Amino acid sequence: MRIALPVNDKDIKSEICPSFGRTPYFLIYDTAEKSSVFLDNLAAQSAGGAGIKAAQMLIDHCVKIIIAPRYGENAAKVLIDGDIKVYKNIAGTAEENIKAYENNQLDILADIHPGFHNHGNK
Amino acid sequence: MGTNKRIAVLSGKGGTGKTLISVNLAAADGNGYYVDCDVEEPNGHLYFKPQICEEKAVLVLIPKVNYELCTGCKDCVNFCKFNALAFGKKVILFKEICHSCGGCALVCSDKAITETEKTVGIVNIGISENVKTVGGMMNTGEASGIPIIKKILEYIKDKSGYIFIDCPPGSACIVMESIKDADYCILVAEPTIFGAHNLAMVYELVRLFDKPCGVVLNKCTDGHNPSEEFCREKGIEILVKIPFDKELGELNSNGKIAVREDYKNKELFYSLLNKVKEAVE
Numbered sequence: 101m102r103i104a105l106p107v108n109d110k111d112i113k114s115e116i117c118p119s120f121g122r123t124p125y126f127l128i129y130d131t132a133e134k135s136s137v138f139l140d141n142l143a144a145q146s147a148g149g150a151g152i153k154a155a156q157m158l159i160d161h162c163v164k165i166i167i168a169p170r171y172g173e174n175a176a177k178v179l180i181d182g183d184i185k186v187y188k189n190i191a192g193t194a195e196e197n198i199k200a201y202e203n204n205q206l207d208i209l210a211d212i213h214p215g216f217h218n219h220g221n222k
Numbered sequence: 223m224g225t226n227k228r229i230a231v232l233s234g235k236g237g238t239g240k241t242l243i244s245v246n247l248a249a250a251d252g253n254g255y256y257v258d259c260d261v262e263e264p265n266g267h268l269y270f271k272p273q274i275c276e277e278k279a280v281l282v283l284i285p286k287v288n289y290e291l292c293t294g295c296k297d298c299v300n301f302c303k304f305n306a307l308a309f310g311k312k313v314i315l316f317k318e319i320c321h322s323c324g325g326c327a328l329v330c331s332d333k334a335i336t337e338t339e340k341t342v343g344i345v346n347i348g349i350s351e352n353v354k355t356v357g358g359m360m361n362t363g364e365a366s367g368i369p370i371i372k373k374i375l376e377y378i379k380d381k382s383g384y385i386f387i388d389c390p391p392g393s394a395c396i397v398m399e400s401i402k403d404a405d406y407c408i409l410v411a412e413p414t415i416f417g418a419h420n421l422a423m424v425y426e427l428v429r430l431f432d433k434p435c436g437v438v439l440n441k442c443t444d445g446h447n448p449s450e451e452f453c454r455e456k457g458i459e460i461l462v463k464i465p466f467d468k469e470l471g472e473l474n475s476n477g478k479i480a481v482r483e484d485y486k487n488k489e490l491f492y493s494l495l496n497k498v499k500e501a502v503e
Contacts, residue, residue, distance in 0.1 A: 148365065152305045156299060156308045159308075165428060
C-alpha cells in the first residue's frame with residue numbers, strides 16, 4: 101500500500117505542507133517495502149487546477165492513502181473516483197504521521213476545503 | 223473592419239479611472255459606442271443606465287465524453303494544459319476550468335470525446351441618449367471572459383464612428399484581447415509609485431502590440447507624480463492631467479457622467495477627446 105504526504109522538504113522528518121495541490125513535494129511511503137520516495141509536485145506550477153493535477157499524479161503513482169491537512173473540492177472529485185482515502189494529519193513530521201497511520205491513530209478527513217478562488221458562494 | 227476608430231482605455235490596476243475616462247469620452251463624443259470589456263465586473267452601465275435592446279448568450283464548446291467508447295488511455299488528461307480533465311476510473315471533466323481549446327477531442331484516438339455547447343455569459347446592447355452601449359457579463363465561476371469579449375468585439379466590427387473600449391484592469395490575456403484591434407490606447411495612471419509601476423506594465427504591453435498611445439494622469443495633486451516622471455523619461459505623450467477633485471469624485475460616485483452635468487472642469491474631457499481624434503485621424 102502506498103501512502104502520499106505533501107511535504108515541504110525531501111526528508112522523512114519534514115513538516116507536512118499545508119497545501120495539497122501546490123506542495124513542493126510528495127513523500128510516497130510504501131507500507132509493504134517500508135521504503136519512501138519523493139516526488140516533485142509538477143502540479144505546483146500550474147496556473148489553475150493544481151489540486152486536480154496533483155490528485156491525478158498520485159492516482160498514476162498507485163497511491164491509495166493520503167495524509168494531509170486539507171484538500172479542495174476539485175481534488176476531492178478526482179480522489180473519490182480514484183478510490184483514494186484521505187486522513188487528517190496530526191502535528192509533527194511526515195514520519196510521525198506515517199507511524200500514527202499505521203497505529204490507526206488518524207481520522208478520515210471529511211471536510212473538504214472550498215478553495216481560495218472565491219467560488220465558495222456556490 | 224468597418225469605418226470605425228477604436229480607442230482602448232486601459233491601466234495596470236483597478237480604480238485608476240478607466241471607466242471615468244471612457245464613459246466621459248463616449249458621452250462627450252455623443253454618437254459613438256461605449257464598449258465595456260470588463261466582463262468580470264462591468265460598471266459602465268451604472269453611468270449610462272442604458273436601455274437594453276438586445277441580449278445574446280455567449281456559448282463555448284466543452285468536451286463531452288462517451289464512456290462506452292473511452293478505453294482509459296488518459297491521452298486527453300495528459301494533453302490538457304489547464305488540468306480540466308482527470309481520470310480515476312473514468313474521465314472527469316471540470317467545466318469551469320476548461321478553456322475550450324478542443325484539444326482533448328483531437329487527441330482522443332477512441333473518438334470518445336465530442337464537443338457540446340455551454341453558456342458562459344451574455345452580451346448586451348443598449349442605448350443612452352445617442353451613445354450605443356455594448357457590454358458583457360461573465361457567469362460566476364467561469365475560467366475566462368475572453369469568449370465574451372470576442373463576441374462583443376465581433377458585434378462592433380462593422381460599426382462606424384468612434385468606439386471607446388473600457389478594458390479590464392491589468393495586462394493579462396483578457397486585456398490583450400480587448401486592445402488587439404484598437405487604433406489608439408489611452409493609459410490611465412495614478413500619481414503614486416504603485417501607479418507608475420502599473421503604468422510601466424501596460425506601457426510595455428501596448429509597445430508589444432505596437433499601438434500608438436498616450437497617458438491620462440488622473441487624481442493629480444500638487445505633489446510629486448511618479449507616473450508623470452515615467453512619461454517624461456520614456457517620452458510618452460501626456461494627453462491630459464485630471465486634478466484630484468472632490469466634485470468629480472462625488473459625481474462619479476453617484477453614477478453621474480461629468481460631461482452630461484454642470485461640471486466646472488468638463489473641458490478636460492473634450493480636450494482629451496480632441497487630442498485622441500487628432501491622433502487617429
